[in-house]
Amino acid sequence: MSQKFAELDEVKVFKDPVHRYIHVKDRLIWELIGTPEFQRLRRIRQLGTTFLTFHGAEHSRFGHSLGVYEITRRIIEVFDGHPQWHPDERLLCLSAALLHDIGHGPFSHTFEKVFDTDHEKFTQEIILGDTEVNRVLRKEDPDFPKKVAEVIAKTYGNKLVVSLISSQIDADRMDYLLRDAYYTGVSYGNFDLERIWRVMRPYDDQVVIKQSGMHAVEDYIMSRYQMYWQIYFHPVTRSAEVILSKILKRVKSLYLKGYEFKQPPIALIPLFKNQLSLKDYLKLDESVIMYYFQVWLDEEDQILQDLCQRFINRRLFKYIEFSPNKYFDIFSDLREAFYEAAIDPDYYLVVDSSSDLPYDFYRPGEEEERLPIHLLMPDGTLRELSRESTIVEAISGKMRTDHKLYYPADFIEDMSHHQAAKKKIKDLLNY
Known part of the structure; x- marks a missing residue:
């Protein structure tokens, strides 16, 4: 690899509320x-849309990306001198982070x-395509953009490098948990970051954790x-996400039907036509x-106007707990009642589901196989985390799913001309 990028004459420093300081000494990173x-x-x-719930959540992906870079930089400092770490991949790791x-x-x-x-597809295109990012990376080496893209795509040959950026305990997750907790004003996401990176070790094709750091990792997983x-x-x-998605679906539908906008959404037209270039x-x-x-x-379109007003002025939909399997018939009856009340259920009656698997160990053949977190035992052997931690064992492999039914409560209260439909809707919502 060529060494066209030297270090800067002096270290550049970003003041950061999470990591205190982010240090940049490589000209490549600075550019x-x-x-x-x-x-x-x-x-x-x-x-x-979290800023509509937690008003402090205005932070950007710019700050997060710097944070992931900084955590990776500090982990590499811990790895420096270890026989299983190749220092010539340092700049590759930092660039991918x-x-x-x-x-x-x-x-x-x-x-x-x-x-x-697909943001991952566009990440590849930005790194490999006709961009300033690509031109900067190519100064280091003509093949350097390809290597960076492979690390991010998890196809790079050295899986140790990949695991720093993408694994069940990686720099990405560690930064967003701490950063998101800070900006939302909660304490749930806090854990001992410095302790974790100080007990991380390179081991063949993965990052492992010294057994003495197990409790810090337990705290991270629970966070x-x-x-x-x-x-x-x-x-x-x-x-807010439901309303946002309905705005975007409505405007796309209107455009494809030939609706004449007072001010055409020129920037979005390539999206509507499926002709979006980089x-x-x-x-x-x-x-x-x-x-x-x-x-x-x-x-003039009342649905588009109303949905935009709701998002901008935070007049969000109400919600109730909902089980799609158990209450399928109720949902069908609700749609019918909404139609009777002249409320379009395609835009104003939405079931939203969220699922999370906090930690899992390797299950061969299953979709989205997850590499586990391994502990490096005092005798040099590896033990999968949940085999040593009763806390992690208790939540391993357990998928939790939550369903909510969203609807405009204000519309229903104002249905003076559709009293029968109003009563039906209220009865069904109180199931």
Whole structure:
């Protein structure tokens, strides 16, 4: 590998509320941070619609990406000098850590579901395509972009390098748990990060944890469990996501039907036509989407106008607990009653489900095989974490799923001209 990128004359420092300081001494990393593609991440929130539930959750994927880079940098410092760590892969690890989320779009996962885009695919395209990121990476070595893309795609030959960025205890998860806890103002996601990275060791093709650090890892796994159910799957956040997805579906449907917008959503038209180029994608961020939401407040289509008003002014849908299997007939009756009341159930009656598997061990042949966390025992052998930890054993392999039914309570209360349908809806919602 060529050494065209030397170190900077002086270490650059970012002040960070989670890690206190983020240090950059490699010119390659410094130039990557300065690219337009990476700077775009400042305009994409890390937690999508969560800011409508926890008002502090305005942090961006830019800050998170710097955080993942910093954790990876500190882990590599611990690995330095270990016979199973190859120092010539240091810059590769740092680049992959920094760029792992660069392909995310506005309101990341909701956006992907509606328009069938894939942030991982766009991450590959940004790294390998006609971009400033690619040009910076190629200065290091013509094959360097390909290697970085392979690490992020989990296809790189050295799985130890991959596991630093993507595993059940990786730099990505460790940063977002701490960062999201900080910005949402909760304590659930806190754990002893420094203790964990100090007991991490390279071992063949994976990162393992010294047995003495088991309790810190238990704390990390429980923090992840709590963050998912208290923050990431919060029912109010999911209500905002439901409305967001319905706005995007409505505007796409209107466009494809030939609806004449007062101000055409030019930036979104390539999406509607399934002709989205990388150049078009990179123009999209959350400021663009929010601009259109403001514009659509004046549209003549009542559904689009109402949904945008709800999202902008936080007039979210109410929800009840719901079991799709048990109450399928009730859902069908509710849809019928909504039609009777002139409320379109396709946009105003939604079942949303969330599932999480906090930790699992290797189950050959199963979908999404998960590499387990291994403890390095004092005698040099490895033990899978749940075999040593009764806490982790208790939650291993246990999928938890939650279902909510979302609906506009204000519409139902205002149904003065549809009293029969109103009563039917209320009765069904109180099942």
